Amino acid sequence: MLSLTEENYLKAIYHLSDGGAKAVLTNEIAESLATKAASVTDMIKKLSVKNVISYEKYYGVKLSKQGKTLALTIIRKHRLWETFLVQQLNFSWDEVHEVAEQLEHIQSPLLIEKLDEFLHYPSVDPHGEPIPDKNGKIKIQASVTLSELAPGYKGSIVAVKDSDSNLLKYLDKIGATPGKKIKLIGKEEYDDSLEIELENIKVSISKIVSQNILVTA
Amino acid sequence: MLSLTEENYLKAIYHLSDGGAKAVLTNEIAESLATKAASVTDMIKKLSVKNVISYEKYYGVKLSKQGKTLALTIIRKHRLWETFLVQQLNFSWDEVHEVAEQLEHIQSPLLIEKLDEFLHYPSVDPHGEPIPDKNGKIKIQASVTLSELAPGYKGSIVAVKDSDSNLLKYLDKIGATPGKKIKLIGKEEYDDSLEIELENIKVSISKIVSQNILVTA
């Protein structure tokens, strides 16, 4: 059984390691959790003793199989709650992140089972991110960030990476939400801003925004 | 802003003081929270500094106006979540207490507003207990415990006091749920057990059970 803080560390490590694929550095964790490297070192030791990560001094951290499963459970809960908040309680997609950060720590497997059923077993959350099933399996939809593509591309929006409320409000305003058809018209070499088309309307978006939009590969 | 622990103390004090009516002793709080009197003394000092209770050494604790409001907010959240779990997620009424104990600490006024609306502003929870509205107002349904009444009484069940899962399962089995019509047929002087009638079926219940059933006055 993990404490709330331990769960947050595990989740951060999962995201920073691209789902457990690569090792994560102490400083990366510290930055992501807005804490200090010294605190991270301490927590890493604790998590290591609990066998949810493996840890080598001055090297970094990798999730163990068990750690990965636990991280996926937390992410599953987070995304199911976000889905509930948007679909059932009429939250807008930019309002749900902070609340879901709290709800994801509620301990009750039965609750999550029943919530999943209530929502008819959704496969993606309101931001297009996949929801792990109860065994931790994720259905990955192949995607690339819009910033990696060249003019001429046609496809549709899969997901939005960042949960920042201002970004989400902006994307909502220009109609850039998961499922929408999108065309890449042009690219400005000077600042890498993109000219895109959404439902026959052309919009220009900055590089940083384009890096947060995932589209069909 | 209160910590989770502080919220639990406040809630315990609210219940033990009959809604803020009377002073509560250190030992009562300790017993109710399964902690030690010394810990209670420490916490009492903290809550006192925060002006949510008033405290006199060797005397006890009373809720301040602000403390009462905060306690009611927590109770409102608890009972709304219980209602959600039973009505929407198909929990049985004996399964909801522990989960609601966690959910009641989620901090988001918007969430509670939306949940209340989603549930169509319920006035009582699945156990018949009244749900405070957003201003902390409670609609009290006049009631007495079954144990106080004499044979010949006819009325209906208002609420069940204890949240113990085994009690609730038992009451469910004999059909003693809020709203049900009930008659008091007889009383056994030796052990104060009662003969009652629920939907034309006679059942005998023990004194301790009768003390937990609230019926219309």
Place this chain on the structure above:
DNA sequence: AAATTTTTTTAGACTAGTCTAAATATTTAT
């Protein structure tokens, strides 16, 4: 290859909440 910079770890201190054991106050019984 040595010097410098960056990253990570250790050492020691702090807060919230808890505990045990001892001291003190209050209540109850004689």
Place this chain on the structure above:
DNA sequence: ATAAATATTTAGACTAGTCTAAAAAAATTT
């Protein structure tokens, strides 16, 4: 009214999680 019992508080210690400052290791630059 005094003794005994009970309740409450204080004192000091412990854990989880955090921090700053200093030490140590690794990476980078020259």
